[in-house]
Amino acid sequence: MDFDLSYEQRELQDSVGRLLKDRYDFAARQRYAKEEAGWSRELWSHYANLGLLGLPFPSEYGGFAGGAVDLMLAMEAFGRVMALEPYLATVVLGGAALRLAGSSAQQAELLPRLAEGRLLLAWAHGEWQAGHEPFFVATTARREGQTWILDGVKSLVLNGASAQTLVVSARTGGATADRDGLGLFLVDAGAQGVSRRPYRLVDGTSAAEITLSGVGASALGEPGTAAPIVARVIESGIAAVAAEAVGAMQAALDLTVEYLKTREQFGRPIGQNQALQHRAAEMLMATEQARSMAMLAAMMVDEPDVRERERNIAMVKIIVGREARWVAQQAVQLHGGIGVTEEYAVGHYFRRLTVIEQLFGDAPFHLRRLAEEQP
Amino acid sequence: MDLRLSIQEQGFRDEVRDFIRTNLPQDIRDHVRAGYPPRKDDIVTWQRMLNTRGWATAHWPEEFGGAGLTPVERMILIEEISLAPAPQPLIFNSNMIGPVIIQFGSDEQKRHFLPKIANVDLWFCQGFSEPGAGSDLASLRTQARRDGDDYIVNGQKIWTTTAHQADWMFCLLRTDPQAKKQSGISFLLIDMKTPGITVRPIISLDGLHHLNEVFLDEVRVPVANRIGEENKGWDYAKFLLGHERTSIAGVGRSKERLAYAKELAAKVNAGGRPLSEDRCFRERVALLEAELKALEITQLRVVAAHERQDQDKADPFTSILKIKGTELYQAVCELLYSVAGPAALVARPIGALADGEHLAPDWAAPIAPAYFHSRAASIYGGSNEIQKNILAKGVLGL
Numbered sequence: 001m002d003f004d005l006s007y008e009q010r011e012l013q014d015s016v017g018r019l020l021k022d023r024y025d026f027a028a029r030q031r032y033a034k035e036e037a038g039w040s041r042e043l044w045s046h047y048a049n050l051g052l053l054g055l056p057f058p059s060e061y062g063g064f065a066g067g068a069v070d071l072m073l074a075m076e077a078f079g080r081v082m083a084l085e086p087y088l089a090t091v092v093l094g095g096a097a098l099r100l101a102g103s104s105a106q107q108a109e110l111l112p113r114l115a116e117g118r119l120l121l122a123w124a125h126g127e128w129q130a131g132h133e134p135f136f137v138a139t140t141a142r143r144e145g146q147t148w149i150l151d152g153v154k155s156l157v158l159n160g161a162s163a164q165t166l167v168v169s170a171r172t173g174g175a176t177a178d179r180d181g182l183g184l185f186l187v188d189a190g191a192q193g194v195s196r197r198p199y200r201l202v203d204g205t206s207a208a209e210i211t212l213s214g215v216g217a218s219a220l221g222e223p224g225t226a227a228p229i230v231a232r233v234i235e236s237g238i239a240a241v242a243a244e245a246v247g248a249m250q251a252a253l254d255l256t257v258e259y260l261k262t263r264e265q266f267g268r269p270i271g272q273n274q275a276l277q278h279r280a281a282e283m284l285m286a287t288e289q290a291r292s293m294a295m296l297a298a299m300m301v302d303e304p305d306v307r308e309r310e311r312n313i314a315m316v317k318i319i320v321g322r323e324a325r326w327v328a329q330q331a332v333q334l335h336g337g338i339g340v341t342e343e344y345a346v347g348h349y350f351r352r353l354t355v356i357e358q359l360f361g362d363a364p365f366h367l368r369r370l371a372e373e374q375p
Numbered sequence: 376m377d378l379r380l381s382i383q384e385q386g387f388r389d390e391v392r393d394f395i396r397t398n399l400p401q402d403i404r405d406h407v408r409a410g411y412p413p414r415k416d417d418i419v420t421w422q423r424m425l426n427t428r429g430w431a432t433a434h435w436p437e438e439f440g441g442a443g444l445t446p447v448e449r450m451i452l453i454e455e456i457s458l459a460p461a462p463q464p465l466i467f468n469s470n471m472i473g474p475v476i477i478q479f480g481s482d483e484q485k486r487h488f489l490p491k492i493a494n495v496d497l498w499f500c501q502g503f504s505e506p507g508a509g510s511d512l513a514s515l516r517t518q519a520r521r522d523g524d525d526y527i528v529n530g531q532k533i534w535t536t537t538a539h540q541a542d543w544m545f546c547l548l549r550t551d552p553q554a555k556k557q558s559g560i561s562f563l564l565i566d567m568k569t570p571g572i573t574v575r576p577i578i579s580l581d582g583l584h585h586l587n588e589v590f591l592d593e594v595r596v597p598v599a600n601r602i603g604e605e606n607k608g609w610d611y612a613k614f615l616l617g618h619e620r621t622s623i624a625g626v627g628r629s630k631e632r633l634a635y636a637k638e639l640a641a642k643v644n645a646g647g648r649p650l651s652e653d654r655c656f657r658e659r660v661a662l663l664e665a666e667l668k669a670l671e672i673t674q675l676r677v678v679a680a681h682e683r684q685d686q687d688k689a690d691p692f693t694s695i696l697k698i699k700g701t702e703l704y705q706a707v708c709e710l711l712y713s714v715a716g717p718a719a720l721v722a723r724p725i726g727a728l729a730d731g732e733h734l735a736p737d738w739a740a741p742i743a744p745a746y747f748h749s750r751a752a753s754i755y756g757g758s759n760e761i762q763k764n765i766l767a768k769g770v771l772g773l
Binding site for chain 1: 376377378379380381384447620637656657658660662664665666668669670672673675676679680692695697698699749760762763764766767770771773
């Protein structure tokens with residue numbers, strides 16, 4: 001057992017931390033949100049220069065051959081500043097799909113561009129009817145000669161508006177909620193038959209609804225058998241947002257503690273009140289429990305034992321979801337009035353953590369899954 | 376970074392499991408599994424077996440009988456003992472007075488006491504709390520006044536767990552009434568057979584006798600039984616309270632109780648079906664398992680941090696382990712109580728928890744008492760509210 005970071009990992013942590021400290025204070029973040037894409041292209045190229053965009057990919061494809069711990073460090077740093085760039089959509093989710101299902105030709109074509117910051121991806125998997133069910137896919141794929149034709153509507157596609165290439169899940173057979181009959185496909189976002197309705201989520205990040213009407217696509221992996229890949233992409237997402245949530249929780253806690261030390265009422269800092277000290281201590285505990293789970297996720301996301309992996313990742317999302325919500329709510333509470341304003345950062349952490357709670361299954365969903373699978 | 380056990384660590388775990396399988400008497404195991412507090416004789420028997428391997432005092436330096444294990448191996452050892460389930464080594468001996476004597480005791484004290492402490496040839500209890508000194512321990516008033524080569528001790532200790540079974544008591548006493556609170560305290564070892572000591576039982580909510588009041592009336596204690604210097608006792612007590620605290624999370628114990636709850640739920644009927652099939656029950660189990668998993672990793676992180684740093688410096692993060700550990704243990708005891716349901720409600724006379732008359736199944740007898748007693752866990756060893764003060768001050772700087 002070993003909790004130490006390697007030299008390279010500490011370097012990574014330092015360089016990302018420095019970049020974001022210089023360029024991602026809260027005011028800058030609110031400016032980036034107003035840019036057309038809803039995030040900063042300038043920052044994206046800095047991420048590329050630091051090697052962040054190639055972090056989880058093999059070096060022969062221009063990647064950094066990093067692992068889950070490296071991704072954890074990057075996501076935690078992004079969480080601290082509520083970075084808006086589509087790292088989750090492009091590198092984590094899209095990247096995982098390419099890494100796990102792509103042929104070497106597909107990887108050779110796409111991953112180097114991704115690592116250089118020239119390719120944005122989106123994971124077009126969710127559908128409104130699915131709720132959190134991972135294999136509920138109504139979108140269909142049928143074969144026509146050498147290509148596949150997709151029809152359906154994908155909802156809540158993170159970074160769906162900016163992405164040039166979409167990784168789309170669609171059904172080649174089976175009933176809508178079946179595990180069997182799923183396929184993954186690469187779709188050019190500019191292709192005929194793709195229409196996109198961009199929108200913002202409640203935390204200000206960008207998403208889109210994507211309608212596919214007879215769109216030509218190429219298969220990513222073997223169509224009909226993609227369920228295990230879909231599950232693993234979602235697990236990568238859970239590991240990533242767990243780390244992001246920990247960064248955001250820590251930042252919200254830091255803001256809160258600072259506020260407790262400086263805000264004065266009744267002639268003294270409010271942090272001298274034991275009721276508030278204890279609440280802050282409980283926030284610390286919740287953050288540390290979530291941090292432990294983010295570490296567990298990083299350890300488990302590549303675990304070959306499927307049951308063990310699924311069980312642990314579900315536990316991660318349960319704890320992180322619950323603790324993140326609680327910490328965010330308390331951070332708002334301890335700030336008083338300023339906590340519920342648009343102008344102040346803490347409410348935005350609350351919003352981001354509220355979104356993370358719902359991504360890739362909320363705590364009740366994963367609890368139900370674990371309850372069903374208990375021996 | 377790697378949270379998995381290394382090959383060596385797995386090997387050590389297997390070695391511990393083998394040892395337990397071969398040596399732990401079945402009746403001790405059954406008694407603990409059923410949810411009864413371990414009996415004195417069971418604790419002694421089992422600790423002596425562990426002591427043959429140095430595992431009763433695994434964290435002591437090897438020259439004094441420690442096992443030379445890494446912190447992770449020590450954690451594995453504690454966890455496997457809990458999971459067996461078997462009694463843990465006597466905390467007052469192995470985790471409290473032993474390390475204090477090793478650190479601050481005279482050569483004569485080390486030579487005389489340490490082997491007996493390790494083997495529980497002497498059973499120690501802790502004389503810290505007083506009626507007026509609970510969380511504010513430094514306000515203690517029981518006095519030791521110097522008389523030649525002796526101290527004369529007068530006063531009262533309370534909440535003294537196992538005082539009625541103990542051979543010796545380690546005590547904090549006021550030796551300089553003039554000095555500022557923390558400065559006038561000394562640390563003495565007192566033979567419980569000394570004239571002037573009266574032990575009076577306090578029966579706790581589980582109907583059992585764990586706790587006592589200890590009255591000290593002109594009790595003569597040789598100066599040779601003082602640990603370290605006069606009036607430095609507070610420093611030694613702080614060391615004691617900060618030492619080897621990572622096991623306070625009790626992850627193994629809670630896991631074992633949760634496994635037992637699942638085992639019982641499979642045989643308890645709820646409306647004609649096993650409770651284990653009930654969705655609400657299963658979700659409660661799943662949530663507790665997830666929370667225990669998080670705590671287990673938090674514990675590993677604290678252990679790993681100790682490995683890197685000065686191990687004798689108190690780490691405020693251990694307060695997280697105490698708070699979460701006791702909260703989860705209490706939640707598991709509550710779960711067991713709800714698994715037993717109405718069968719848990721039949722009261723049994725003190726000392727005869729299993730009534731043999733089958734008013735309710737015997738397995739149900741210890742459930743409510745254990746639940747009641749679990750409430751003590753967030754009070755003793757520094758109440759959870761005190762732990763939150765420590766976190767607020769020590770980590771958050773509030």
